Structure formats: C-alpha cells, structure tokens
Amino acid sequence: MLSYKEHKALKDRFETQLRVAMNKTDFMTGWLPKSATPGASAEHFAPSNIALCKYWGKRDTELNLPVNGSLSVSLDHLGSRTRVEPIDGETDSVWLNGTQQRPDSRFAKRVSAFIDLFRIYHPEQAFRVTTENNIPTAAGLASSASGFAALTKAMNDAFKLELSDTELSVMARMGSGSACRSLFDGFVEWQMGVREDGMDSYALPLEQCWPGLCVGLIHVDENEKSVDSRAGMQRTKETAHLYQSWPMQAAADLSKLQQAIAERDFALLGSVAEQNALSMHATMIASWPPLLYWQPDSVAAMQKIWKLRAEGLALYFTMDAGPNLKLLFEDASRGAVEAQFPGLEVVQPFGI
Numbered sequence: 001m002l003s004y005k006e007h008k009a010l011k012d013r014f015e016t017q018l019r020v021a022m023n024k025t026d027f028m029t030g031w032l033p034k035s036a037t038p039g040a041s042a043e044h045f046a047p048s049n050i051a052l053c054k055y056w057g058k059r060d061t062e063l064n065l066p067v068n069g070s071l072s073v074s075l076d077h078l079g080s081r082t083r084v085e086p087i088d089g090e091t092d093s094v095w096l097n098g099t100q101q102r103p104d105s106r107f108a109k110r111v112s113a114f115i116d117l118f119r120i121y122h123p124e125q126a127f128r129v130t131t132e133n134n135i136p137t138a139a140g141l142a143s144s145a146s147g148f149a150a151l152t153k154a155m156n157d158a159f160k161l162e163l164s165d166t167e168l169s170v171m172a173r174m175g176s177g178s179a180c181r182s183l184f185d186g187f188v189e190w191q192m193g194v195r196e197d198g199m200d201s202y203a204l205p206l207e208q209c210w211p212g213l214c215v216g217l218i219h220v221d222e223n224e225k226s227v228d229s230r231a232g233m234q235r236t237k238e239t240a241h242l243y244q245s246w247p248m249q250a251a252a253d254l255s256k257l258q259q260a261i262a263e264r265d266f267a268l269l270g271s272v273a274e275q276n277a278l279s280m281h282a283t284m285i286a287s288w289p290p291l292l293y294w295q296p297d298s299v300a301a302m303q304k305i306w307k308l309r310a311e312g313l314a315l316y317f318t319m320d321a322g323p324n325l326k327l328l329f330e331d332a333s334r335g336a337v338e339a340q341f342p343g344l345e346v347v348q349p350f351g352i
C-alpha cells in the first residue's frame with residue numbers, strides 16, 4: 001500500500017505533468033511513480049457498456065478527449081477477462097479468444113501500444129496478454145471498451161500501482177475512449193471535461209439503479225467491421241457538415257437521460273437513446289466517403305421495432321458503429337419482446 005504521503009506526491013506529480021504534457025508517453029512518464037514493482041501476473045474482468053448518449057468525435061486524438069459527454073449502462077456479466085503475464089522475449093504475445101494474434105494485426109498493435117504506456121518502468125519487458133470476450137469482438141458491441149478497461153486494471157495490479165478508480169478511468173480512456181466507462185457497473189457518465197490535459201475527462205458511476213431495465217442484443221453480423229469507431233468518428237468530424245449540430249444534440253440528450261433515470265421515465269429514456277443513436281448515424285452517413293454501418297437486417301429490425309411500438313409495445317433501440325441493434329425495454333415487456341425476437345440475448349444490468 002502507498003502511504004498517504006506517497007499517494008499525495010504521486011498525485012502532485014500527475015497534476016504538474018499534465019499542465020505541461022499533451023503527449024501520451026510524456027503524460028505517463030510524469031504521472032506514474034518513477035519506479036514500480038517489476039511486473040507480476042494479474043487478471044481482471046470488465047463489463048462491456050452500451051452508450052445511451054454516444055461518444056462520437058474527439059477534440060484531442062492523442063489523449064482521446066471527447067467532443068461531448070456520454071452516458072452508458074454496463075452489461076453486467078458480458079465483457080472481457082484479461083490476463084497479463086511478464087514473459088521473456090522482445091515482443092508481446094497477444095491472444096484473443098484462444099487465438100494468438102499476429103504482432104502486426106490491428107488488435108495486437110493497439111494492445112502493445114497501450115502497454116508501452118506502462119512500460120516506462122521496464123522498457124524491455126514483454127507481456128503475454130490473454131483476453132477472452134464473451135461478446136462478439138468488433139461487431140459494434142464495444143468489446144474494445146471492456147478489453148481496455150480490463151487491461152488497465154490488470155496492468156495496474158501487475159505493477160502494483162494502486163491507482164484510484166478515477167485514475168484508472170483516465171488511463172483506460174487512452175486505450176479506447178469508451179473504455180473509461182467500462183471501469184464501472186450500472187449507469188455511468190463520462191464527463192467530457194474542458195481541460196486540454198484531460199485531467200477532468202473521466203467516467204463516474206451514477207448512484208441510481210433501474211431494476212427491471214433490459215438490454216437485448218440482436219446479432220445481425222458479427223464480422224469485424226472495415227472502419228473502426230476511431231477512424232469513423234474522425235472521418236465524420238472532418239467531413240460531415242452535419243456534425244456541427246452533434247455536440248448540441250448530445251448535450252441536450254445527456255441532460256434528458258439524467259432526468260429519465262432520476263424519474264424512472266422509460267419512454268423518455270428509450271426515445272432519447274434511440275434519437276441520439278440515429279442522430280449519430282445521420283452524421284456518419286453525411287460524411288465523405290459515406291459511412292453506413294447498417295445492413296438490410298438492421299433496417300428490417302428498426303422497422304419492426306417502430307411497428308411494434310406503434311402497436312403499444314414500449315420498445316426502443318440503440319446502435320453503435322456497427323450493424324447490430326441493442327433493444328431497450330423493461331422486464332414487464334420481456335416476454336412480448338422475446339416472442340418477437342427469438343434467440344435474443346437479454347441482459348438486466350440491475351437485476352429484476
């Protein structure tokens with residue numbers, strides 16, 4: 001355990017460095033203690049999260065600082081379990097769902113680049129990183145969020161850094177923006193922050209819970225998408241005029257969602273989440289070259305949901321940068337929803 005004095009010294013170093021450094025590596029060098037216990041093995045789980053108000057667009061691509069605040073719900077037992085083990089050799093050995101990834105693959109490169117941030121202690125130290133996702137990887141189900149959150153927690157333990165939840169959220173954010181929300185269960189808000197150094201851009205869990213809230217996962221396509229969120233949001237921000245209205249939309253949606261959660265107003269929660277997701281997709285479609293993650297089955301599912309809603313079923317959806325829909329409904333409608341969508345995977349983040 002760090003003593004209070006050591007912890008305070010660490011925090012002061014962190015704050016001082018952040019005032020001057022905008023580069024990831026400098027940021028880490030200044031923030032973390034100058035020495036740490038050599039890497040030990042460590043393993044952690046982190047849940048996937050579904051944003052009800054989306055993070056779409058960065059104001060700083062180096063530190064993953066968002067243009068807007070976002071709000072998500074974590075998916076309980078669905079997520080990533082990541083183990084890190086120090087190994088001999090020069091390169092990391094990265095495994096995903098039982099398969100070793102080529103060192104030049106996008107996944108292995110992102111994982112190694114993230115571990116580099118911790119490698120300031122032992123620049124030569126390679127790791128074997130084993131991640132098991134119980135959600136489809138890169139199919140719009142935000143597995144990068146749970147993966148980087150679990151990896152952050154594992155690296156924190158491997159080097160016995162004892163970072164606080166807020167500090168872990170800041171760290172995870174640099175691996176993948178939405179990962180900063182996967183540090184927590186339940187409803188989570190990522191406050192965008194305003195500081196250039198990103199010190200105030202991290203996620204916090206909301207106090208409220210919502211027993212009976214259901215998230216249903218429709219698997220339209222589980223193949224890896226060709227344009228990932230990182231590239232997609234950058235393209236949208238740079239080329240879509242429509243994007244100019246996005247920060248305002250997101251800010252308004254965020255406060256309506258806070259109200260919906262506080263008042264347990266499901267119609268408000270569902271309608272705001274659905275409109276927020278469709279507004280994000282509108283900005284993608286309006287970019288150049290156009291970005292359309294939808295497939296015919298995605299559109300068919302949307303139309304089915306709108307029809308069922310018109311017939312009185314309280315059912316809404318949200319979608320990330322992929323073709324899969326996530327249904328939002330309450331426990332009272334679960335039977336009716338499952339009858340319409342056979343094989344639906346349903347998560348109740350707060351239980352019944």
Ligand code: PMV
Nearest residue numbers: 051054055177178229320321
């Ligand atoms: O964290 P990233 O870079 O994978 O971006 C996530 C973007 C969305 O999933 C589309 C929205 C969100 O807030 O999760």
